[in-house]
Amino acid sequence: MxxxxxxxxxxxxxxxxxxxxxxxxxxxxxxxxxxxxxxxxxxxxxxxxxxxxxxxxxxxxxxxxxxxxxxxxxxxxxxxxxxxxxxxxxxxxxxxxxxxxxxxxxxxxxxxxDPVSNPIYELGIAPGADIRALEDLRGKRIAYSPGQAQGVLVLRILQEAGLTRDDVELVEMPSTADVYPTALGNGEVDAAPIGSVNIRRYLDLYGPDGGTTIKHGLRDxxxxxxxxxxxxxxxxxxxxxxxxxxxxxxxxxxxxxxxxxxxxxxxxxxxxxxxxxxxxxxxxxxxxxxxxxxxxxxxxxxxxxxxxxxxxxxxxxxxxxxxxxxxxxxxxxxxxxxxxxxxx
The missing domain is CATH 3.40.190.10 (Periplasmic binding protein-like II)
Known part of the structure; x- marks a missing residue:
């Protein structure tokens, strides 16, 4: 450097x-x-x-x-x-x-x-959040990082689900490292876009407690x-x-x-x-x-x-x-x- x-x-x-x-x-x-x-x-x-x-x-x-x-x-x-x-x-x-x-x-x-079958991010769902489809995000807390790719993906997901920012609670937090998976696992948010190896690690760690992911179906x-x-x-x-x-x-x-x-x-x-x-x-x-x-x-x-x-x-x-x-x-x-x- x-x-x-x-x-x-x-x-x-x-x-x-x-x-x-x-x-x-x-x-x-x-x-x-x-x-x-x-x-x-x-x-x-x-x-x-x-x-x-x-x-x-x-x-x-x-x-x-x-x-x-x-x-x-x-x-x-x-x-x-x-x-x-x-x-x-x-x-x-x-x-x-x-x-x-x-x-x-x-x-x-x-x-x-094949961006839809192989997205960079999936939407991580916290244990007990009761979110099975994008429409279920209404009224939920979603991790949001303005100015980053994950933040724009959240806006696109809301648009796809027919929801607005007023229909959910956007919780601003940085998307670095394992912040989002940890926030999901700790129940700080109900949903968050997670990518790379964090997808499988989140499911390995929190899947037994009910943590899941859903594919958003969008180009990311x-x-x-x-x-x-x-x-x-x-x-x-x-x-x-x-x-x-x-x-x-x-x-x-x-x-x-x-x-x-x-x-x-x-x-x-x-x-x-x-x-x-x-x-x-x-x-x-x-x-x-x-x-x-x-x-x-x-x-x-x-x-x-x-x-x-x-x-x-x-x-x-x-x-x-x-x-x-x-x-x-x-x-x-x-x-x-x-x-x-x-x-x-």
Whole structure:
């Protein structure tokens, strides 16, 4: 992580620059080749491991400083401090960045091919809560984390169930670590979205007492590469970002096609999970879907903006402004080229 650990303490509003208009960015050409003297600071810890395990890291022709950063708040602060060029994120951070005056763009998108059968989150139900369907949430206490993916999922679940925020009691609490499963088990809330290995651990721990989970039936899987606009407004850095997006896409496919290496190298050795947990997560994650056309992703982002604007009192805005469409087909083209089915 190097300089980032100290610099973020001083982040404040440092590094914020005058916004680059969408028209200016769209018209800016990206150099065909990457200057090897270009340097990017990249915060994608999971992909860094995949690149090292697969050997794809050797395809990067520019200088990289890897940052042990993940999640919207950490990456936003690093962007403000001008200490980070690329970050992995879900759909929410770029929206909140816009509302706080932080100028950023999304340069890659990944989903799951079967998001309803393989959701990232399930709705954990506390023992004795008597919730068997989404409609049963009326009058119940639901863990809620504003500004995080889990918080937006709660809003989507209420919308799906035909309920409003006034029909339930939203209990604000952070969704980090095992906070939600513990709150469920202790009876602090009746329902909470839980994900990853916490799903099976919650059922193992509280299932004997009546704890359950229900699938919400909604797409909850958007993933993106997220950058400060100043990074992609720089032609040399934009070329390096394009190359990283290509390698990032290939890493997504490598992970999917090499489950044994991924379980051992990432989940067991890097994350310290059991092999059983790793096998569970590989099954949970499903196959990646990297679209060449972002129209669907932008439409979904617009729906999320509208939902959050209503919940937070912020003004809605055009989701298109969050995407740098110069990169729209870069990831899909890289995969198609490897498959021999086309590509740029």
């Amino acid at each position: 190097g300089v980032l650990a100290v610099s973020l303490l001083l982040s404040g509003c440092a590094g914020e620059e005058e916004a680059v208009s969408g028209a200016e960015l769209a018209e800016a050409e990206i150099p065909e080749s990457v200057d090897p003297d270009t340097k990017l600071t990249i915060g994608t810890p999971e992909i860094e491991v995949a690149l090292r395990l697969s050997g794809l890291i050797n395809e990067l022709s520019f200088d990289v400083e890897w940052a042990e950063l993940s999640g919207g708040p950490q990456c936003s602060e690093a962007f403000r401090a001008s200490e980070l060029d690329v970050c992995s994120s879900a759909e929410i951070p770029s929206i909140h960045a816009h509302w706080t005056g932080l100028d950023t763009r999304l340069v890659a998108a990944v989903f799951r091919k 899987d958007p993933g993106h590469l997220w950058v400060p606009t100043s990074t992609v407004a720089d032609p040399e850095k934009a070329a390096a970002v394009r190359e990283f997006v290509q390698v990032w896409a290939r890493a997504q496919i490598w992970i999917n096609e090499h489950p044994e290496e991924w379980i051992e190298g990432y989940y067991v050795e890097d994350q310290g999970l059991s092999r059983e947990d790793g096998e569970y997560l590989v099954e949970l994650n499903g196959d990646p879907d990297i679209p060449a056309d972002w129209s669907g992703a932008i439409e979904r982002q617009q729906e999320t903006i509208e939902l959050l604007a209503e919940a937070t009192g912020n003004e809605s805005f055009d989701a298109e402004t969050l995407f740098d469409r110069r990169f729209e087909s870069v990831a899909a083209d890289a995969i198609a080229e490897d498959d021999g089915t086309g590509g740029a």
